[in-house]
Amino acid sequence: MVQLSDAVATASTPEPLALPGDGLRERVVQQLRDVLGEGLVDSLVKPGDDVWVRVRPEAWRAAGFALRDVVGCQHFSFLSAIDWMPSPFGRGEDDPTAPPPERSTEVRHGYTGGDARFQVFARVTNLVEHFGVTIKADVPAGENGDLVVDSWLSVYAGANWHEREAHEMFGIRFAGHPDLRNMYLPTEFEGHPLRKDFPLLARMVKPWPGIVDVEPLPGGDDPNDGTTSGTTSGTTGDTEEGGE
Amino acid sequence: MTDLVDRQKLSYIAAQAADARLNVELETEGMTLNIGPQHPATHGTLRIIVRLDGEQVVWADPSAGYMHRGYEKLTEVRTFPQVTSLINRIDWLGSFANEVPFILAAEKLMGVEAPPRAQWIRTILFELSRIANVSLFLGDLGVQLGAITPVFMAFRDREYVLNLIESATGGRFHPNFDRIGGLKDDLPKGWILETRQVMKKLRNFCDEIENLLFGNAIFQIRTRGIGIIPKEVALQYGLSGANLRASGVDWDLRRDQKIPLAYDKIDFKVWTHPDGDSFARCWIRLQETREATLIVDKLLDGLPAGPVMAKVPRIIKVPEGEAYVSTENPLGEMGYYVVSQGDLGPFRVKIRTASFNNISIVPWVLRGVFVPDVITILASLYFILGDIDK
Numbered sequence: 001m002v003q004l005s006d007a008v009a010t011a012s013t014p015e016p017l018a019l020p021g022d023g024l025r026e027r028v029v030q031q032l033r034d035v036l037g038e039g040l041v042d043s044l045v046k047p048g049d050d051v052w053v054r055v056r057p058e059a060w061r062a063a064g065f066a067l068r069d070v071v072g073c074q075h076f077s078f079l080s081a082i083d084w085m086p087s088p089f090g091r092g093e094d095d096p097t098a099p100p101p102e103r104s105t106e107v108r109h110g111y112t113g114g115d116a117r118f119q120v121f122a123r124v125t126n127l128v129e130h131f132g133v134t135i136k137a138d139v140p141a142g143e144n145g146d147l148v149v150d151s152w153l154s155v156y157a158g159a160n161w162h163e164r165e166a167h168e169m170f171g172i173r174f175a176g177h178p179d180l181r182n183m184y185l186p187t188e189f190e191g192h193p194l195r196k197d198f199p200l201l202a203r204m205v206k207p208w209p210g211i212v213d214v215e216p217l218p219g220g221d222d223p224n225d226g227t228t229s230g231t232t233s234g235t236t237g238d239t240e241e242g243g244e
Numbered sequence: 245m246t247d248l249v250d251r252q253k254l255s256y257i258a259a260q261a262a263d264a265r266l267n268v269e270l271e272t273e274g275m276t277l278n279i280g281p282q283h284p285a286t287h288g289t290l291r292i293i294v295r296l297d298g299e300q301v302v303w304a305d306p307s308a309g310y311m312h313r314g315y316e317k318l319t320e321v322r323t324f325p326q327v328t329s330l331i332n333r334i335d336w337l338g339s340f341a342n343e344v345p346f347i348l349a350a351e352k353l354m355g356v357e358a359p360p361r362a363q364w365i366r367t368i369l370f371e372l373s374r375i376a377n378v379s380l381f382l383g384d385l386g387v388q389l390g391a392i393t394p395v396f397m398a399f400r401d402r403e404y405v406l407n408l409i410e411s412a413t414g415g416r417f418h419p420n421f422d423r424i425g426g427l428k429d430d431l432p433k434g435w436i437l438e439t440r441q442v443m444k445k446l447r448n449f450c451d452e453i454e455n456l457l458f459g460n461a462i463f464q465i466r467t468r469g470i471g472i473i474p475k476e477v478a479l480q481y482g483l484s485g486a487n488l489r490a491s492g493v494d495w496d497l498r499r500d501q502k503i504p505l506a507y508d509k510i511d512f513k514v515w516t517h518p519d520g521d522s523f524a525r526c527w528i529r530l531q532e533t534r535e536a537t538l539i540v541d542k543l544l545d546g547l548p549a550g551p552v553m554a555k556v557p558r559i560i561k562v563p564e565g566e567a568y569v570s571t572e573n574p575l576g577e578m579g580y581y582v583v584s585q586g587d588l589g590p591f592r593v594k595i596r597t598a599s600f601n602n603i604s605i606v607p608w609v610l611r612g613v614f615v616p617d618v619i620t621i622l623a624s625l626y627f628i629l630g631d632i633d634k
Contacts, residue, residue, distance in 0.1 A: 048502070050567070050568065052566070074476075074479045074480075075479050075482060075484075075495070076479070076480060076481070076482035076601075077482055077570075077577065077579070077596060078482070078579075078581075078594065078596040078601075080581070080594045082583065082592050082594075083592075086585075086591075087320065091320070091321045091322075091588075091589055092321040093321075108585060110564075110565070110566045110583055110585075110591075111565070111566050121581075121594075123568060123579075123581070123596075127479070127493065127495045127500075130500050130501060132568065134566075134568060134581075156480050156481075156482070157477070157480040157481055157608070158480055158481035158482040158483075158601055158604055158605075160604060161600065161601075161604040162600075162604075169316075182309070183308060183309055184308065184309035184312035184633065185309065185312070193314060193317055194316060194317055196320075198317075200317060200318075200320075200321055203321060
């Protein structure tokens with residue numbers, strides 16, 4: 001087991017830092033840093049649980065090779081993308097007859113941060129040492145707004161379909177992928193459904209029935225539901241704090 | 245093993261040569277054969293376009309999407325508890341197993357853990373949905389290879405399992421029983437005794453299938469050495485579940501990861517097979533069904549008492565964070581990458597389904613095989629269309 005230097009100093013306290021997964025995941029980050037250098041932007045290790053790393057978009061494919069060959073993550077789990085812009089339509093519960101409320105579309109990133117609205121992320125698993133790594137990279141918009149990132153097809157053959165899916169759903173082009181046909185959508189489909197600014201039409205044309213028949217919420221602190229009276233019924237197991 | 249791989253390589257070279265011959269020397273026209281979308285071997289609506297040179301496949305292209313329901317988009321307009329009723333429909337033969345990883349991911353983000361009894365009952369229902377799912381595979385396998393009897397046996401005995409699931413959860417196919425923090429209800433009275441009897445019946449069913457199908461010479465000829473997937477290729481394509489274990493990779497998410505289910509409390513076998521051919525994949529599934537009945541028996545022995553629901557807020561708000569939880573579903577690794585931004589609903593859910601990866605290998609594995617083997621290989625890879633199309 002690899003011990004961290006500061007973990008040794010506090011070895012007397014029963015910290016969960018000494019879990020076997022801990023040194024393992026720290027090692028992953030270290031190995032990636034050795035290979036990629038500046039290419040590794042940020043990392044997050046949850047001891048004994050999981051590890052996230054973010055690399056520069058230029059280092060995306062190199063990071064794939066490093067994960068496969070240096071870190072030993074032979075098993076490809078998935079590859080996808082994420083649009084970090086909050087949806088301008090909220091959860092699609094607006095009344096279609098009223099003007100849509102103003103919503104902030106400020107981009108708020110998750111673990112390991114980010115600079116761009118779109119990120120690609122993938123997960124690979126090391127089957128020998130039993131851990132998975134989630135790796136992310138920003139996809140900055142180029143000059144006419146197109147999103148391009150290197151394909152992982154040469155790293156993991158299984159990335160083929162995942163990249164096709166990410167391409168049609170987010171409009172991200174994977175450079176080096178020979179066959180970015182649509183996976184699910186009709187060929188002539190316009191738009192990229194999983195982008196947050198793509199409206200869910202079923203929710204646009206008819207009011208969401210949940211608006212009218214929703215039970216009174218006990219907390220009443222939900223800004224989306226201004227009409228709640230805040231009556232806490234005597235439900236057992238109700239631990240919502242600050243009820244009234 | 246090397247012989248088997250060589251065979252695959254040779255057929256690949258033959259296919260390449262055939263392709264070249266097709267275009268250059270003989271100027272014969274290849275035939276394009278369309279399999280599906282409505283074909284019994286497709287478990288839904290998968291269309292596979294294969295180009296043939298004589299009897300040999302030179303090129304295959306599966307095209308999914310006839311049943312795409314856009315669950316990843318739909319989860320973004322649902323609250324966390326509402327998502328389970330959607331994801332029930334991903335792999336419709338083992339519905340309960342779809343709910344578990346999502347609920348576990350939400351619980352992980354919230355820092356909630358279900359009480360022990362709920363974890364055990366979850367594990368039992370999880371294994372029951374595995375049995376319900378894979379027993380149908382074992383029956384259907386026969387139909388696809390030209391034997392009609394096993395499917396009747398499968399439907400007969402699967403009914404017992406569905407009845408169990410129904411009596412415990414209220415839903416035969418789509419239980420929607422898992423809740424953040426535990427389960428909707430406790431088990432009904434007399435359920436444990438009945439489950440033990442059904443598990444005995446299911447073990448008999450496995451024996452019957454083993455004798456009837458796996459010992460059958462025709463079955464052996466149709467599946468042995470057909471559609472070999474070497475270990476390295478299986479890993480590259482991200483195969484999981486029985487397909488991966490049939491290629492000799494000893495990897496089972498029930499055993500090999502820390503997960504708040506009861507698998508670490510009991511002892512069970514993980515079956516692997518070195519061959520990587522169609523027979524291995526079918527054989528692994530048979531063994532796993534039998535193993536699952538034993539797991540259920542062992543879990544029933546040690547079922548702890550106590551509540552089935554932890555204390556959770558009535559309005560579930562999941563704190564900001566990201567989590568990936570995957571479990572060993574009947575079809576393979578199924579996981580949810582859940583991103584929450586502290587709202588009532590998830591910000592983004594990436595659904596990693598087993599069949600999607602398992603079928604992405606089809607263009608590779610079908611290259612160079614003969615037409616009747618196409619169906620064998622598709623049957624042995626075992627996919628559910630809902631699991632590909634999401």
